[in-house]
Amino acid sequence: MELHIPTQIAIVSIPIILFTCISSSSSSLSSSLSPSNLHPLVVDSVLEHLNYTAISEFRLLNRRRILECSDGNPYLKINVSGNATMGDEEYLTVNVTGVLVPADNDWIAMISPSDADVSYCPLNKIMYVQTGDLIDLPLLCHYPVKAQYLSRDPDYLSCKKKECKEYKDGQCVLTTCGSTLTFHVLNIRTDIEFVLFAGGFTIPCVLKRSNSLTFANPNQPLYGHLSSIDSTGTSMRITWVSGGKEPQKVQYGDGKSQTSEVSTFSRDDMCSKVVPSPAKDFGWHDPGYIHSAVMTGLQPSTSYSYKYGSDSVGWSNKVQFRTPPAGGSNELKFLAYGDMGKAPLDDTVEHYIQPGSVSVAKAVLDDVDSGNVDAIFHIGDISYATGFLVEWDFFLHHISPFASRVSYMTAIGNHERDYVDSGARYITPDSGGECGIPYETYFPMPTPAKDKPWYSIEQASVHFTVISTEHDWSENSEQYQWMKGDMASVDRSKTPWLVFMGHRPMYTSGHGLGADPIFLDAVEPLLLDNKADLVLFGHMHNYERTCSVFQNECKAMPKKDQSGVDIYDHSNYSAPVQVVIGMAGFRLGEFTDEPSDWSLIRISKFGYFRGHATPKELQLEYVNADTRKVEDIFRITR
Numbered sequence: 001m002e003l004h005i006p007t008q009i010a011i012v013s014i015p016i017i018l019f020t021c022i023s024s025s026s027s028s029l030s031s032s033l034s035p036s037n038l039h040p041l042v043v044d045s046v047l048e049h050l051n052y053t054a055i056s057e058f059r060l061l062n063r064r065r066i067l068e069c070s071d072g073n074p075y076l077k078i079n080v081s082g083n084a085t086m087g088d089e090e091y092l093t094v095n096v097t098g099v100l101v102p103a104d105n106d107w108i109a110m111i112s113p114s115d116a117d118v119s120y121c122p123l124n125k126i127m128y129v130q131t132g133d134l135i136d137l138p139l140l141c142h143y144p145v146k147a148q149y150l151s152r153d154p155d156y157l158s159c160k161k162k163e164c165k166e167y168k169d170g171q172c173v174l175t176t177c178g179s180t181l182t183f184h185v186l187n188i189r190t191d192i193e194f195v196l197f198a199g200g201f202t203i204p205c206v207l208k209r210s211n212s213l214t215f216a217n218p219n220q221p222l223y224g225h226l227s228s229i230d231s232t233g234t235s236m237r238i239t240w241v242s243g244g245k246e247p248q249k250v251q252y253g254d255g256k257s258q259t260s261e262v263s264t265f266s267r268d269d270m271c272s273k274v275v276p277s278p279a280k281d282f283g284w285h286d287p288g289y290i291h292s293a294v295m296t297g298l299q300p301s302t303s304y305s306y307k308y309g310s311d312s313v314g315w316s317n318k319v320q321f322r323t324p325p326a327g328g329s330n331e332l333k334f335l336a337y338g339d340m341g342k343a344p345l346d347d348t349v350e351h352y353i354q355p356g357s358v359s360v361a362k363a364v365l366d367d368v369d370s371g372n373v374d375a376i377f378h379i380g381d382i383s384y385a386t387g388f389l390v391e392w393d394f395f396l397h398h399i400s401p402f403a404s405r406v407s408y409m410t411a412i413g414n415h416e417r418d419y420v421d422s423g424a425r426y427i428t429p430d431s432g433g434e435c436g437i438p439y440e441t442y443f444p445m446p447t448p449a450k451d452k453p454w455y456s457i458e459q460a461s462v463h464f465t466v467i468s469t470e471h472d473w474s475e476n477s478e479q480y481q482w483m484k485g486d487m488a489s490v491d492r493s494k495t496p497w498l499v500f501m502g503h504r505p506m507y508t509s510g511h512g513l514g515a516d517p518i519f520l521d522a523v524e525p526l527l528l529d530n531k532a533d534l535v536l537f538g539h540m541h542n543y544e545r546t547c548s549v550f551q552n553e554c555k556a557m558p559k560k561d562q563s564g565v566d567i568y569d570h571s572n573y574s575a576p577v578q579v580v581i582g583m584a585g586f587r588l589g590e591f592t593d594e595p596s597d598w599s600l601i602r603i604s605k606f607g608y609f610r611g612h613a614t615p616k617e618l619q620l621e622y623v624n625a626d627t628r629k630v631e632d633i634f635r636i637t638r
């Protein structure tokens, strides 16, 4: 149903329309949800949502409203620069012309696919809260990929881009205004369209739509990233995305080749409860196909090149990569961080922006370029797509420059896994209904089975035990038994260092909900029993290093060497040092005014963690991503 009324009238009319609907049909609604009893405005909503439980009458009435604020302006146009079809990455110039009265609440959305529902869905705000992102965003029935106010062009409101549309007696009697905006567009396979709205994000109505634009090759293989499958350093998994369903190949080394296994996930795989989740509802986007192939027969700590794709869908560029060192060898250089996400590279607004992610990614790329990185560990809160599936493409594009060149190992976080009644340890809706499905598909790790995202891997002198804080870790749980056995079985003569990683911290003096004391009670004794050297967590958006800590007490303090660097002597082991490293992108968190004695170093700046392991020493650093300065350095020796 469309309401062809001027913008201003449309906006003030909404309460009246709602009131009319409620008063005319509320009695029949309360006795039955039969579509025939409903006002025509909400019939399609009922049909769509009958399968969900706990549908409130109020929600049904508010569910769908199509406003077309056609103001009869025949001059309005949207022109998009560029070719007939788009490449894999473009900065498109979008020109809006013919505006009669520029308003500061005029905005333009990039939607995909082009038939996405851009009706007004005010109650999406309730669904939106599930993602944890609470900023003001467009309340459309299908969430746009990105959006931008026309007033981002400083010439818009002042109407500097004037055009004369009507003359009388040689005099201009009608002028219009325009806005020119830039949109960073990635190949997300499905076609896109630009839609112009009045009414701001809160009460949007459609003014004009552009033509739909397609990608030149929706099947193009893109966003490759590497991971290790074991501790030998002789095999590497490459995972990439394509619109093509047929198996493709990775070609590597001197003429070797492996065929991809193809997987994907559907809207039905997303979880939902009571209120529909963003993943299942207005945040869904078709992921295409995720290809994954294991390159075998490699040598550890050696450089090779690869490309992936096929003759029919096309090939990626050739990428140089390096295998990690084999477990038991001498030297490892690794980076680690949590909570990175992504941020738009244009002036648009997107769902869940992580402002530090761009500078951290640049710094990480420079480190990888220098040849001094063997592996990267990203320990949870990976993309922050949280049910807005298109954002996985943006995140993969964000990390691919470095994740395609060294092993990129991950742990799961609350924003990948948690949802009500889904088997997660914490019943928050933080994954927006993804429930770990996209995460596991994009980042296949050497885990025991689906939805059991824990594993260990050895590189040089380090044994990494990677757990999921989002799955049951209580004593007698499968994961607890696994981590206990894994840490107990480490051959410390082969890998002297035991590094334990997960997402939620045991120790933090950051503001807000941080450490879970039940997690601490359950799992911390295992760290001491097995003499874990270093424990890394994210989730809190800052950097914090402890003393040698156990049960909230310092069991030992590090000693300073001649240059003032803290040394933890593990030849006389007392307890692990724990470090929070969730400062890689998400808005930074502050610390409490009076931190506990166990908190030695606290830094709230964007950055990442760097490690250098030899059999005798672990050197560890916090690197500020903006200045590239090492702002904390410590060593663990034995």
Ligand SMILES: [Fe+2]
Pocket (backbone or CB within 6 Å): 380, 381, 413, 414, 415, 503, 538, 539, 540
């Ligand atoms: Fe988190």
